Amino acid sequence: MKRRIFSLELILALVALVGIMAVGVGQAMGEGxxxxxxxxxxxxxxxxxxxxxxxxxxxxxxxxxxxxxxxxxxxxxxxxxxxxxxxxxxxxxxxxxxxxxxxxxxxxxxxxxxxxxxxxxxxxxxxxxxxxxxx
Amino acid sequence: MKISNLERQKNEGPDALPSEERRKFLKFGLGVTGVFLGGSVLSLTSTRNALGEMGPVPPAGKFPYEPHYSMVIRQNRCIDCERCKEACVRTNNVPSFGYRTTILELEKDLGRGEKERVFMPVLCNHCNRPPCVRVCPTSATYKDKTNGIVMMNQKKCIGCKTCMAACPYNARYFDERKGIRAVDKCNFCFDTRISKGESKTACAAACPAQARIFGDLTDYSSELYKLVHAPEKVVWVLRPETGALPNVFYMND
Known part of the structure; x- marks a missing residue:
């Protein structure tokens, strides 16, 4: 049970991180x-x-x-x-x-x-x- | 007085009769019936004094004023940086839901798929025949007798918004904040800057491209006068068909 919650948090954190990165790239006028x-x-x-x-x-x-x-x-x-x-x-x-x-x-x-x-x-x-x- | 002569006279129509005249006429009537001017209710004795109240009907526009404040907008110089708007808000306590000046945007089709962006600064045109003044039932908005600026006396404003409907330039807003609750508008920064000795309005001073030139149209040495009378330039006004004789002139340079 505890492990599942941990993995859920991890997934959420990852999603958030990707989101932040995407926003950051967008603000930098498409560095990529x-x-x-x-x-x-x-x-x-x-x-x-x-x-x-x-x-x-x-x-x-x-x-x-x-x-x-x-x-x-x-x-x-x-x-x-x-x-x-x-x-x-x-x-x-x-x-x-x-x-x-x-x-x-x-x-x-x-x-x-x-x-x-x-x-x-x-x-x-x-x-x-x-x-x-x-x- | 011959009735036949009266019949031949041209009807002035409602166009030539501003609210102020109507008010004067009503006062005159009350004077005749003796409600005003110390007469008893039934007396008709004080007509001479009452006639004094009536006064001559002023001509449709008494101009130029001195100084005759106006503005030239060099439209092609405007880049919509909106520093004028920011300066105006700072200077004149303009609420977020209204504006005294703003920038309009339009796209001109140049053909061959090419388009040109045009930014058009707009503000009160301080018309020589202001439709807003004509319709105000309480004379809360008026044309200043010396400098021709269309002013607001907020204490007199009853918030009927008729002036907002009459203005051809959409240059008025209702300030609904507590303690104000009156129509407000651009007054060429008269109270905040010009009467204090400044030579430019806040918007004109803030413009980085000198797109707005404020000045006195009767001052032959002013930049404004020279721009308006430059023979090689086309000068236009917005919505000339209304007959309001605006004092904001547009040109490209």
Whole structure:
């Protein structure tokens, strides 16, 4: 009897652990994904989207940006104080390509990358709003 | 007075008669019958004083005001970071269930499967002919006589919400918190900032992209004046068909 309870606890703990890991991976914007998935930056403003798939489809590969322009580690760009539009205009970060020649200039078409608070909520919600609507 | 002449006169209709005028008219009537102005109930002697109460009907809009506060929204600069909303809530004690300014989102179809996201900041337009003021039965909402800001006198508000229905811009909310229980709205931060010498509203000051420019439309040297009158730019207002003559101007730059 005691043994059974123990094994039940073990199974529960395992399930919980897997769940936590899955959530953790999800927050890290798909670390396990081959292409890095979608990155959503929230600093310095909420929120900017970077979709790896879009950029790979343009013929870029990992080495195009990593590790010279962007480090692979999640959050490393946001950690810097110079991750601003002013830096982009100087050719840093996204501005390396988004200069008006290689890709559209950083000071144009703002909302292509800036998805805002609304976009952030859409990207991070797990369909809870839809459920509410049906109740 | 000839009846035939009166018949030929054009009917002013209800459009030209704001609630305040109706109230004045009623007061005038009470004056004539002597309920007001010290007359006895049956007297008709104080009509001269009563006429003084009536006053001339003001023109539909007396503008520009001085200063004539308004705002330019450079729409393509808005990235929905919502710092303006946060600043507004902090500054003006806005409850979670209402807003004085918010950001609308729409998707424009550019063709060939391409879409463009557009964020549109909205707030009270401080109209020159404000429909909300026209319908308020208690004059709780009014257009400030010097600066043209559409203000709220919450003590007078009876919470009928007619102004909320009349506003073409959905810029009003009912603050149902205890001790307030009145309609509230954007007042260009007049009580919290502008009257204290600040030059910008909280939202305009918080915007990292200068999408919101607040200023005086009669000040030729102001950035706002220059933007609104830039000959090469298209400037538009929201819902012009209502005839409210809004004071929030939109443009792309």
């Amino acid at each position: 994904d081959e292409d890095g998935g979608k990155i959503i930056f929230t600093k310095p403003v909420k929120a900017v989207v970077f979709d790896h798939a879009n950029h790979l489809a343009q013929g870029l590969d990992c080495e195009s940006c990593h590790d010279e322009i962007f480090q692979m580690e999640t959050g490393s760009a946001e950690a810097g104080d110079d991750f601003t539009m002013a830096s982009l205009y100087e050719g840093k970060y996204c501005g390396a390509c988004h200069d008006g020649e290689t890709a559209f200039a950083s000071n144009t078409r703002c909302t292509v990358c800036h998805i805002g608070v609304k976009g952030y909520n859409k990207e991070t919600s797990t369909g809870t709003e839809e459920k509410k609507g049906h109740e």
